[in-house]
Amino acid sequence: MSNEYKKLQIKKIAFREWLILSILLLALTAVLSLLRLTERLDLVLYDRIMQINTQPARDDILIVAIDDYSLAELGRWPWPRAYHAQLLNQINAAKPAAVGLDILFTEAEAVTENQQESGDQQLAEALQQSNKVVLPLVSESAGKGLSTVKPVSILTNAARQLSHIHLELDKDGIARSVFLREGMQGEWWPHFALAMKDVGQNTAPGTEKYLPGARLSASVRNAGQSENSWQRDFQMHVPFAGSSGHFQSVPYVSVMRGEVPVSLLQGKYIIVGPTALGMADSYPTPVTGSEGVISGVEINANVLAGLLNEKAIQFAHQWQILIWNMLLLMLTLIAYQFLSPRKALIATLSMILLSLASSLALMRWLAYWVPMSPAVIALLLAYPLWSWRRLEAAIKYLAAEFSLLEQEPHLLPEFTDDEEKATIELTDTLEKSIQDVHLAANRVRDLRQFISDSLASLPDATLVTTTDGNVLLSNQAARAYFAGIGQPKVNDSLVPYLFANMSAPANFDHTDGRNFSWWDILDIKLTKAMSQGFEVRDPRGQDLLIKSAPAYNADKQLVGWIVSMVNITAIRAAERSRDETLHFISHDMRSPQASILALLEMQKEPQTALPTEEFMSRIEKASRITLGLADNFVQLARAESQDYRYEEVDFQDVLLDATEEMWSLAHSKNIRFKMQIHDQEYLVRIDRSLMTRVLTNLISNAIKYSPRDTSITCSLKLERNLADVTVVCSIQDQGYGIARAEQSKLFQRFQRFKTNEQPKNDGVGLGMVFVKAVLDRHYASIDFVSAPNEGTTFHIRLPGLIV
Numbered sequence: 001m002s003n004e005y006k007k008l009q010i011k012k013i014a015f016r017e018w019l020i021l022s023i024l025l026l027a028l029t030a031v032l033s034l035l036r037l038t039e040r041l042d043l044v045l046y047d048r049i050m051q052i053n054t055q056p057a058r059d060d061i062l063i064v065a066i067d068d069y070s071l072a073e074l075g076r077w078p079w080p081r082a083y084h085a086q087l088l089n090q091i092n093a094a095k096p097a098a099v100g101l102d103i104l105f106t107e108a109e110a111v112t113e114n115q116q117e118s119g120d121q122q123l124a125e126a127l128q129q130s131n132k133v134v135l136p137l138v139s140e141s142a143g144k145g146l147s148t149v150k151p152v153s154i155l156t157n158a159a160r161q162l163s164h165i166h167l168e169l170d171k172d173g174i175a176r177s178v179f180l181r182e183g184m185q186g187e188w189w190p191h192f193a194l195a196m197k198d199v200g201q202n203t204a205p206g207t208e209k210y211l212p213g214a215r216l217s218a219s220v221r222n223a224g225q226s227e228n229s230w231q232r233d234f235q236m237h238v239p240f241a242g243s244s245g246h247f248q249s250v251p252y253v254s255v256m257r258g259e260v261p262v263s264l265l266q267g268k269y270i271i272v273g274p275t276a277l278g279m280a281d282s283y284p285t286p287v288t289g290s291e292g293v294i295s296g297v298e299i300n301a302n303v304l305a306g307l308l309n310e311k312a313i314q315f316a317h318q319w320q321i322l323i324w325n326m327l328l329l330m331l332t333l334i335a336y337q338f339l340s341p342r343k344a345l346i347a348t349l350s351m352i353l354l355s356l357a358s359s360l361a362l363m364r365w366l367a368y369w370v371p372m373s374p375a376v377i378a379l380l381l382a383y384p385l386w387s388w389r390r391l392e393a394a395i396k397y398l399a400a401e402f403s404l405l406e407q408e409p410h411l412l413p414e415f416t417d418d419e420e421k422a423t424i425e426l427t428d429t430l431e432k433s434i435q436d437v438h439l440a441a442n443r444v445r446d447l448r449q450f451i452s453d454s455l456a457s458l459p460d461a462t463l464v465t466t467t468d469g470n471v472l473l474s475n476q477a478a479r480a481y482f483a484g485i486g487q488p489k490v491n492d493s494l495v496p497y498l499f500a501n502m503s504a505p506a507n508f509d510h511t512d513g514r515n516f517s518w519w520d521i522l523d524i525k526l527t528k529a530m531s532q533g534f535e536v537r538d539p540r541g542q543d544l545l546i547k548s549a550p551a552y553n554a555d556k557q558l559v560g561w562i563v564s565m566v567n568i569t570a571i572r573a574a575e576r577s578r579d580e581t582l583h584f585i586s587h588d589m590r591s592p593q594a595s596i597l598a599l600l601e602m603q604k605e606p607q608t609a610l611p612t613e614e615f616m617s618r619i620e621k622a623s624r625i626t627l628g629l630a631d632n633f634v635q636l637a638r639a640e641s642q643d644y645r646y647e648e649v650d651f652q653d654v655l656l657d658a659t660e661e662m663w664s665l666a667h668s669k670n671i672r673f674k675m676q677i678h679d680q681e682y683l684v685r686i687d688r689s690l691m692t693r694v695l696t697n698l699i700s701n702a703i704k705y706s707p708r709d710t711s712i713t714c715s716l717k718l719e720r721n722l723a724d725v726t727v728v729c730s731i732q733d734q735g736y737g738i739a740r741a742e743q744s745k746l747f748q749r750f751q752r753f754k755t756n757e758q759p760k761n762d763g764v765g766l767g768m769v770f771v772k773a774v775l776d777r778h779y780a781s782i783d784f785v786s787a788p789n790e791g792t793t794f795h796i797r798l799p800g801l802i803v
Contacts, residue, residue, distance in 0.1 A: 015337075017389040022333045025378045025385075029329050032374035033322040042371035043172060045359065047286035053364050054287070055241040058305045060097065060267065063249040063297055066274040070252040077279060081109050081119030087256045087272065088126035088133065094265035097200035100134045100192055102165065102273030102297050105151040120154050127158035134195040135159040138166070139184070139230050146184065146230045161205065163195035167283060167299065168235065175283040178303055179232035180213055188233075193303035196269055212236050212312035237313035239306045239367055243287040244294045247301045249275070269304060273297030313363070316370040325375035328355055332379055336386055342470065342492075348383040352376055461565040464551070467558055469495040469522045481565065485539050495521065495563055502544070505534035521548040522561055535568070542569040596623070644687045644777060648801060651682040651691075651727050652716055658695035659714060662703060669708045676715035682727045683801035690774045697767045698731050698794050705792070706735035718800065725800040732793040738786040746784070 032038050064087070066077075074083065084101070091099055109119040127133045137150045150156050164182045167175040180191045190198065190205055198205055213236035241247075252272070254260050274280040275295045282293035306312050316324075328351055335347045355372035362368040452473065455462055461478035463471050474490045482490050487498060496518035504516045520526055533547040545566040553559045599618055602608040610618070659673050666673060702712045713732040718725055738746065746768050775782050779799055786792035 014390055017392070018333070018337060018386065021382070021385055021389060022330075025329060025333065025382055026326060028381075029325050029374045029378045030322060032377065033325050034318060038371065038373035038377065040172065041373045043170060043174070043176075045356075045371070045373060046176070046369060047174070047289075049360050049363050050240055050286035051243075051289055052360065054246075055239070055305075057241055057247045058308060059248070060269055060308075061247055061301050061305060062265065062268045062270050063247055063275070063301055064091075064252050064255050064270055064272040065249045065297070066103075066252045066272070066276060066279070067249075068276045070254075071276055071279075073253040074256075077274075081105070081123045083256060084272075085119070085122035085126040087252065088123070088130055090255055090258055090260075091265055091270055092126070092130045092132075094262045094268075096132065096265055096268050096270050098132050098134065098196040098269050099130060100136075100163075100196045100269075100271045100273075100300065102136060102192065102271060102300060104136060104138065104149075105155050106138075106149050108152045108154075120152060124154045124158040127155065127160075131160055132199050133159050134161045134163050134192060134199060136165040136192055137162050137189065138164065139182075148184065148187075160199050161195040162189055163192040164189045165192045165296065165300070167296075169283070173284060175238075175285050175299065177213075177235050177237045180211060180234035180236050182230065182232045184230050188231075191236075191303065193300050193307055196271070196304055197307045200269055210307070210310045212307075212310075212314075214315075236303070236306070237315065237369070238285075238299070238303050239309075239311050239313050240285060240287040240302045241305050242302075243285075243289070244298060247298060247305075269308075271297050271301055271304070273300070311367050314366075314368050316368065321371055321374075324358075324370055325355075325372060325378075328372075328375045329378050329382070332382060333386075336382075341387060341390075344386070345383055348379055352379050355379070458564075460567075463490070463495060463498075463563040465495050465522075465561045465563060467522070467560055469519070469561070471495060471498070472560065478565070481567075495561075499536075499546075501539045503537045505536050505546075521546070521563060524550060524558060533566075542567060543572040544568065644690070646685050646687055648683060648685050649688055651684045651686075651729065651798070652677050654686070654688060654692050655695060655714055655716065655729060658692050658699055661692075661696050662699045665700065666703050666712065669703060669706070671703055671706060671708070672711045674711050674713040676713060678717070680718070682716050682718065684727055684798050685801060686778055686798070687774075691778070694771050694774050694796075695729075695731075697771050698796075701767065702731055702733035702735060702792070706733045710734040719797075725802055727798045727800040729796040729798070730793060731796075732791065734791045737788040737790050737792055738784075739788055 071077065084103070088099065105120075105123075111118045127135075135151050135155060137148055139146050140149050141147075150162060151159070156162060166179065166182060168177045168179060169175055170177075178191050178193075180194050181188045182191075183189050188206075189195075194208070194211075195205070197203070198208065211234055213234035215234060250260050250264070255265070273296060275297060280295035280297070282295050283299065284292065285294050285299065288294050332348055332351045336344050339347055355375050359370055359372050362370055451464075455464065455473055455475045458475055459477065461481045462475050463478055464473040465471050471491050471493050479488075479490050482488070482498060485501070487493070490498065499518045499521075521530055523530075527550055530548040533545045536544050536546060538544055545568050546563070547566075548561050548563045550558055551560045551562055596619060599610070599615060602610065603615055609615070655677070656675075659675070663673070699712065699714070706712070711734060713730070715730045715732075717728050717730075719728055720726075771782065775796065775798075781797045782794060784792055784794045
């Protein structure tokens with residue numbers, strides 16, 4: 001009865017603690033939701049979801065960009081308006097759906113004596129001829145309140161529509177929305193993108209069937225129409241399709257010169273505006289992220305895409321946000337009453353993921369934004385607070401049980417001096433109880449330290465788990481390994497989840513035909529198989545040998561498992577290298593020797609004997625193949641050894657030596673060398689002979705894999721940084737190129753590439769391995785660009801010496 005009574009008391013205490021905690025957390029969630037205290041955090045989450053939720057760019061929206069290239073071609077801004085007229089004439093000929101000039105024409109252009117017709121007049125004629133052009137206007141404060149600044153009258157009268165180009169910046173300075181209608185004194189103008197849609201669909205302003213965004217109340221819209229107050233309506237949260245460069249763009253100057261195909265302009269919504277650095281009106285948006293800002297024309301393209309797709313972000317009402325956040329929190333709190341701490345933690349994390357996933361799903365498929373930060377904050381507090389209060393209740397019960405530990409056998413020797421013994425004998429009952437708890441706790445700590453030290457001394461990664469696979473102890477090798485594969489938390493994790501990203505063992509089969517599961521390492525029926533171990537491959541491509549063994553208590557009851565992992569990557573790599581080498585020796589090295597023997601046998605018989613000249617030629621060819629293969633192995637062995645002789649040399653001398661050495665081979669195929677070397681020094685510290693071999697290998701490959709009558713370009717340049725200099729050597733051929741699927745294998749042993757167009761090559765596939773080995777020892781790098789039938793360009797970057 002005593003134990004049952006204690007359990008009942010603990011249960012009452014736990015329920016009371018749960019009820020108080022639930023009321024406090026629900027109240028916190030309500031306050032955060034109603035007072036919008038997490039608005040900044042919600043906006044950050046909104047931006048991250050918007051970055052994930054990118055959409056394909058519409059192919060009927062085209063940006064004609066006033067970019068750096070156009071400025072370089074046409075001169076400094078502003079350009080004569082005759083340029084804009086010429087541009088519009090080119091666009092008009094392609095019959096676009098609508099054209100938006102995101103350029104302000106608020107001042108008339110001066111007329112020179114040489115002009116027969118003003119630039120404004122030419123532009124106005126182009127606008128009238130098109131009858132599809134939207135021009136922007138802005139509001140400004142001239143000291144007497146706001147006023148509207150329109151384009152010059154001749155352009156205003158010629159444009160199809162006027163529109164505003166204002167953006168709405170939130171408290172954090174990020175543009176997430178626009179007002180589709182703005183105006184003053186009863187006169188309203190559509191947003192630039194809305195006006196383009198109206199023109200493209202031949203819709204009169206104010207009669208649109210789809211006009212998204214939150215409307216202002218009638219009293220607010222009608223107030224102050226006689227005053228100098230700027231009014232806004234239909235706030236649309238933009239469903240950004242992507243960041244800078246997402247929409248198709250062509251240079252202004254290319255369109256103006258007629259270099260852009262008519263098919264690219266026909267039927268398109270064309271936005272003309274600046275994107276050049278320092279010229280464009282740029283703003284931070286949810287999708288820019290670390291890129292910083294996006295130009296105004298690209299923001300307008302995103303707004304136009306949303307309007308054409310009839311899709312805009314809709315924000316949930318406050319009562320909807322409150323209900324959804326409270327519901328998630330309440331479900332989690334109820335689950336606490338029925339779940340174990342581990343499962344409660346999983347439930348908490350699942351609810352947090354569910355809240356974030358629901359926000360993402362609603363945004364992605366319904367364009368509906370429901371902030372979940374209040375629930376996430378409450379859930380982050382719920383499990384620690386609930387665990388703390390439940391532990392407090394448990395401690396009250398456990399405190400009475402500590403004294404019983406004194407009766408447990410002492411597994412480790414204890415050292416107590418005479419003075420401490422005398423102190424224990426003289427203490428009263430309370431102090432004696434406290435001392436018993438202290439001694440019992442010390443025994444547990446000592447025992448754990450003993451086990452931890454024993455575990456830490458093991459060279460292999462080792463885990464000690466419960467019967468259900470929950471990790472209790474792990475040594476430093478295990479923690480370091482799992483941290484290296486992105487799983488820093490090992491203790492209290494489930495072993496099957498720690499191994500979930502590893503490959504299934506290939507040499508493990510169930511007798512009943514079942515598929516392998518990581519829970520099998522905790523199956524007592526498979527103890528014999530698990531003790532022998534099985535091989536897997538981890539996410540980093542390492543080979544591991546995993547073993548598990550059961551652990552029993554004194555009563556021969558299963559209390560846990562000991563799981564060990566042995567890294568056998570080096571062993572398997574050595575085996576693979578051995579197999580490759582044996583294959584090479586048995587095939588590539590053996591073949592020419594076998595050919596020589598066969599020729600000798602044939603030469604003994606008059607019937608099969610070859611002419612002397614042909615016989616000697618074949619013997620010479622086979623011998624040279626054998627010698628070349630052996631030389632490749634010797635050179636690779638030297639490249640991987642420690643015997644390097646460094647000296648300071650001018651790298652152009654090394655490059656010239658390599659090209660001179662390869663001249664005869666290139667001449668045999670009528671391949672020319674083109675040298676692009678500026679008259680300066682390219683000082684490096686290298687092993688000259690090995691680096692010369694690196695260059696000859698690259699040039700030799702360029703010759704072998706190039707057709708006749710082509711050229712090879714060798715160039716050198718210096719890249720200077722603040723504190724160092726890099727020598728860049730480039731070798732470009734006009735050869736057959738390397739297929740994309742084979743490019744990743746280029747620096748692997750025994751890899752040879754061939755296409756149908758190129759001749760057979762007798763190489764063994766060690767040349768590029770040698771190149772990579774030598775460059776790695778020089779702290780240099782190599783990269784390349786290649787495409788089939790377009791040639792290959794290799795770039796070597798070596799640390800240079802500062803003169």
